[in-house]
Amino acid sequence: MSTNTSWHYENFDPTGSAIGYRITKKLDEVQSPFQKIEIFESTDWGNLMLIDGAMMLTTKDNFFYHEMMSHPALFTHAKPENVVIIGGGDCGTLREVLKHKGVKRAVQCDIDEQVTRMAEKWFPELCEANDDPRATLLFDDGIAYMQNCEPNSLDIVIVDSTDPVGPAEGLFNKAFFESCFRALKDDGILVQQSESPLMLLSLIKEMRAEMGKAGFTTFQTLPFPQPCYPTGWWSCTLARKGQGFDFRVDDARAKGFDTKYYTADAHQGAAVLPPFVAAELGEG
Amino acid sequence: MSTNTSWHYENFDPTGSAIGYRITKKLDEVQSPFQKIEIFESTDWGNLMLIDGAMMLTTKDNFFYHEMMSHPALFTHAKPENVVIIGGGDCGTLREVLKHKGVKRAVQCDIDEQVTRMAEKWFPELCEANDDPRATLLFDDGIAYMQNCEPNSLDIVIVDSTDPVGPAEGLFNKAFFESCFRALKDDGILVQQSESPLMLLSLIKEMRAEMGKAGFTTFQTLPFPQPCYPTGWWSCTLARKGQGFDFRVDDARAKGFDTKYYTADAHQGAAVLPPFVAAELGEG
Numbered sequence: 279m280s281t282n283t284s285w286h287y288e289n290f291d292p293t294g295s296a297i298g299y300r301i302t303k304k305l306d307e308v309q310s311p312f313q314k315i316e317i318f319e320s321t322d323w324g325n326l327m328l329i330d331g332a333m334m335l336t337t338k339d340n341f342f343y344h345e346m347m348s349h350p351a352l353f354t355h356a357k358p359e360n361v362v363i364i365g366g367g368d369c370g371t372l373r374e375v376l377k378h379k380g381v382k383r384a385v386q387c388d389i390d391e392q393v394t395r396m397a398e399k400w401f402p403e404l405c406e407a408n409d410d411p412r413a414t415l416l417f418d419d420g421i422a423y424m425q426n427c428e429p430n431s432l433d434i435v436i437v438d439s440t441d442p443v444g445p446a447e448g449l450f451n452k453a454f455f456e457s458c459f460r461a462l463k464d465d466g467i468l469v470q471q472s473e474s475p476l477m478l479l480s481l482i483k484e485m486r487a488e489m490g491k492a493g494f495t496t497f498q499t500l501p502f503p504q505p506c507y508p509t510g511w512w513s514c515t516l517a518r519k520g521q522g523f524d525f526r527v528d529d530a531r532a533k534g535f536d537t538k539y540y541t542a543d544a545h546q547g548a549a550v551l552p553p554f555v556a557a558e559l560g561e562g
Numbered sequence: 563m564s565t566n567t568s569w570h571y572e573n574f575d576p577t578g579s580a581i582g583y584r585i586t587k588k589l590d591e592v593q594s595p596f597q598k599i600e601i602f603e604s605t606d607w608g609n610l611m612l613i614d615g616a617m618m619l620t621t622k623d624n625f626f627y628h629e630m631m632s633h634p635a636l637f638t639h640a641k642p643e644n645v646v647i648i649g650g651g652d653c654g655t656l657r658e659v660l661k662h663k664g665v666k667r668a669v670q671c672d673i674d675e676q677v678t679r680m681a682e683k684w685f686p687e688l689c690e691a692n693d694d695p696r697a698t699l700l701f702d703d704g705i706a707y708m709q710n711c712e713p714n715s716l717d718i719v720i721v722d723s724t725d726p727v728g729p730a731e732g733l734f735n736k737a738f739f740e741s742c743f744r745a746l747k748d749d750g751i752l753v754q755q756s757e758s759p760l761m762l763l764s765l766i767k768e769m770r771a772e773m774g775k776a777g778f779t780t781f782q783t784l785p786f787p788q789p790c791y792p793t794g795w796w797s798c799t800l801a802r803k804g805q806g807f808d809f810r811v812d813d814a815r816a817k818g819f820d821t822k823y824y825t826a827d828a829h830q831g832a833a834v835l836p837p838f839v840a841a842e843l844g845e846g
Contacts, residue, residue: 285580287571294606295789296569298580322578322761339760339793341838476623476789477606503787503795505579505760509623510794511787538838547831554625554822 283321288333290508293477297333297506299323305400310392317400325400327368329393329440335368337401339505344370345540346502347514351434351469352378353530353545354516354523358433359383364420364449366438367393370404372413375436377535384413391417421448427461435462437470442481450485455492464519468494472515474508475501479558482515489517498523499559500548502539525549567605572617574792577761581617581790583607589684594676601684609684611652613677613724619652621685623789628654629824630786631798635718635753636662637814637829638800638807642717643667648704648733650722651677654688656697659720661819668697675701705732711745719746721754726765734769739776748803752778756799758792759785763842766799773801782807783843784832786823809833
């Protein structure tokens with residue numbers, strides 16, 4: 279290995295663990311009005327995007343997250359046509375959502391245009407669907423966007439945000455979830471990334487509690503591998519107004535588009551929580 | 563957090579990534595005839611065992627590995643009675659194997675007695691089954707043990723080893739797998755830990771090829787989360803002489819003992835490989 283490599287470590291205080299990468303150089307850096315975005319080149323993981331020093335995604339492993347943030351919800355909703363993504367500025371979730379031919383409109387609302395500009399430059403594969411006529415890219419405050427959404431108009435809201443500290447803190451509380459609840463139709467689904475089910479279960483419980491206060495009554499937390507996030511094991515949580523989660527398994531099996539991780543079987547496997555997680559969430 | 567903590571990082575050259583832990587102190591250290599064993603106390607992961615600087619296990623997350631190295635094989639074999647564990651000196655796999663009431667004899671053969679002594683001291687919960695009358699703990703060369711095994715005598719061989727470099731290198735080649743093949747009955751199953759399915763797929767392919775040269779004809783690679791190993795996503799590979807893998811799903815659902823991660827559903831989910839892994843292994 280060239281002596282021009284170095285190791286970049288990120289310490290995660292809440293989990294008491296760290297993840298590092300062998301990097302070759304810094305490719306880019308921009309200070310937006312909201313945050314500092316850095317792009318590194320690595321020896322084995324492709325490009326890395328860090329926001330305020332926190333790992334957001336790598337070329338190599340972002341597919342786990344983007345596929346699991348989108349397909350489980352879209353194959354659970356009976357007929358998803360109108361989708362809103364709050365955050366998600368790297369456009370990877372948008373790309374996955376638009377693989378569903380039934381989707382008529384997908385709005386991505388990220389506060390920071392620079393995240394998308396950096397993604398277009400350094401992760402162009404994630405931006406392949408940005409020109410899809412069904413896609414609308416907004417650069418605006420996602421909290422305000424959801425507040426102003428027409429009530430009862432959306433099938434799915436995907437909150438593809440950073441951790442619940444700093445700019446994204448407002449995306450994890452009752453007030454925000456109430457906006458989502460109001461904007462969703464009666465059979466709508468809210469999806470939020472929900473951190474590590476190994477180390478951050480208390481956060482998942484708190485998040486579900488806030489969603490519950492906003493009116494949501496049924497929840498489903500799906501774990502999945504995500505090597506670049508703390509503990510390498512991550513989750514998303516789906517919330518509905520009343521119904522359960524009727525997975526359209528036959529449609530998922532015949533999905534007609536490529537995925538790297540998501541399958542109907544992976545979805546079904548994730549839907550049955552490991553006993554220690556189920557017990558902690560009161561589903562044991 | 564106390565200022566008496568420090569961060570311990572382990573760089574993994576083959577994956578170009580690193581994992582670290584916030585540690586409070588070194589609890590123990592021994593230089594055995596084979597390797598250096600260190601025990602650290604961490605802030606969030608309980609105790610850590612490192613061998614020659616490489617993370618072996620943590621109190622917090624070893625259950626993923628130990629459960630997945632044992633239960634899938636034992637619930638696939640029709641009637642597992644005689645089990646051999648090569649390596650596995652921390653006794654965690656032995657404990658899981660002995661949860662199966664049908665098992666009549668489980669031999670654990672680790673070359674290094676000090677690993678077991680350190681486990682008894684710092685991970686006593688993993689050693690709960692060491693006094694089970696069905697258990698035999700040997701401290702000897704696993705390669706020689708398998709060579710000298712009575713042919714056609716074993717139901718399951720679990721190779722619970724370190725990475726295929728250094729002392730454990732001989733546990734990944736044709737000669738060793740031939741010994742396993744000879745010792746196993748016709749319906750026997752070999753299990754080997756098989757590294758990260760994200761970054762080390764070439765190793766899984768090579769291992770399967772060596773197993774194939776030794777006579778094994780059917781393979782099943784099962785991914786699972788393992789936060790303390792490179793990429794946080796790990797796997798075991800099962801090999802059989804001729805039959806497929808008929809999972810005793812009803813028995814697994816009614817297993818009658820506790821697990822933290824393993825369930826019949828987790829097993830079934832893992833058995834369907836993600837598309838990118840299946841394609842790489844020629845099962846797509």
